[in-house]
Amino acid sequence: MIKSFLLAGFGGQGILFAGKQLAQCGMEKGFNVSWLPSYGPEMRGGTCNCSVNISDEEIGSPIVTSPNQLVVFNLPSFDKFEPALQPRGTMYVDSTLINKISWRDDISAYYVPATKLADDNDLAGGANVIMLGKIVAVTKLFTRDEFLDCMCSHIPASKAKLIENNKKAFDIGYSYK
């Protein structure tokens, strides 16, 4: 089993954070994991992506160019990476920010209005964690409690008040149909 994630969006949407939570939980569940941020010219232009591998085998290249799990938070990322998604792969789309659906018939796609759900629930900046909820529900890589325990244990003490918000955000995504 290898889940190769590509998470992409604008800087500030918490793309790297979301990727890191997946890698961290993967590690704590005993998988091999890798996390690699884009740090190149694209990052300096405002867009941002990161590669995460979670596998029960040794991980070769840490760079995910053709993911089996694609998570997109803006239109340029949708357009750029949708063709690269592996057949039978899964796509997670923030449908607040991306007014488009995939016409590929060889993939599964989940459209979650994560940014709007965050705004409606007074969870500004929580779209990434809402999407994590959906990812965990779909991939079943972790149970809800496993993931939340892991994520909350790595929120620094100075941001402890964010724990409740993160749990709330996660559950919104986890139960979103």
Added chain:
Amino acid sequence: MSKVLMKGNEAIAESAIRHGCLHYFGYPITPQTEIAEYMAKRMPQVGGLCLQAESEISAINMVLGAASTGERVMTSSSSPGISLKGEGISYIVGSDLPCLIVNVQRGSPGLGSIQPSQQDYYQATKALGHGDSQVIVLAPSSVQELADHTGLAFDLGDRYRTPVMLLADGALGQMMEPVELAPEGEFKPIDKPWATTGHKNQRKHNIVNSLYIQPDELERTVIERYQRYAEIEKNEVRYEEYLTDDADVILVAYGITSRICRTAVGLARKKGIKAGLFRPITLWPYPKKELAAAAEKASRLLVVELNMGQMVDDVKVAINCSKPVGFFGRTGGMMPTPEDVLKAIEKDGGAV
């Protein structure tokens, strides 16, 4: 000790501290700035020193000075910054001082790009500084190895009184992986009777110097150093083999590229191609005999690097040109996928 998820650059820095390095001199450059950033945060907590010099040249000369006292010291940079350090590195070699130099390579030449590359292979293994000089070069391929090789580099440096280079790349420096670090507080310094720590009228002066006006005297020091190099070549070769036993084609790759190749070997095997991988871990001393032995049953070799083929000659020399040696690489900061390497395996029939 459990595993932690850490960036490669941070793992180098933390591992260095745990292996007794309390002096870091650097100057920021992408993609290795997290080393300096981490050191700036951690060194004050452990009673160490992190100093941002005014340039790479200055930083390497601070390393020269601090290493003279027998302390474990390090610097880090990326490709263009390493070039600036060249003169100082040769002085350190000429002064027989141990230190760690980390190169998190980026695209070159010139100011190049900030993406991963392996374009400094020649520089690291052949001529990091001027003169008859050589440094041990370690090529880790995971965050765990970045941490382990940092400790190994300090040990080897102390043992042979030589600088050691950790040759990484932007991907290894920036990626996070689980890593198990050495325990804290277990470092035991070794005795360094040559260190310039003050004679207190109890012993003769120790002098650290690389200037020898008398050529016969200089020749003696160089020959003595090459005897040590011979010891290093005898004792310190490190490498790893993967499925080479029955391999028809052996990929030769180091660092991050070796991981891409490992996946490619798996893809090739699924297609019925008997591929294997030979990974030099020490780029100097190069595992010549070991590669020659591995290559004996193979019909061809394929070197894969993030450059234009800088290791090809070392491979040809190691196997005495007994087999065709092909090459596949990307350069300038581009990375091949395992599928790209598979295509090269399928296509490559002959020598470069």
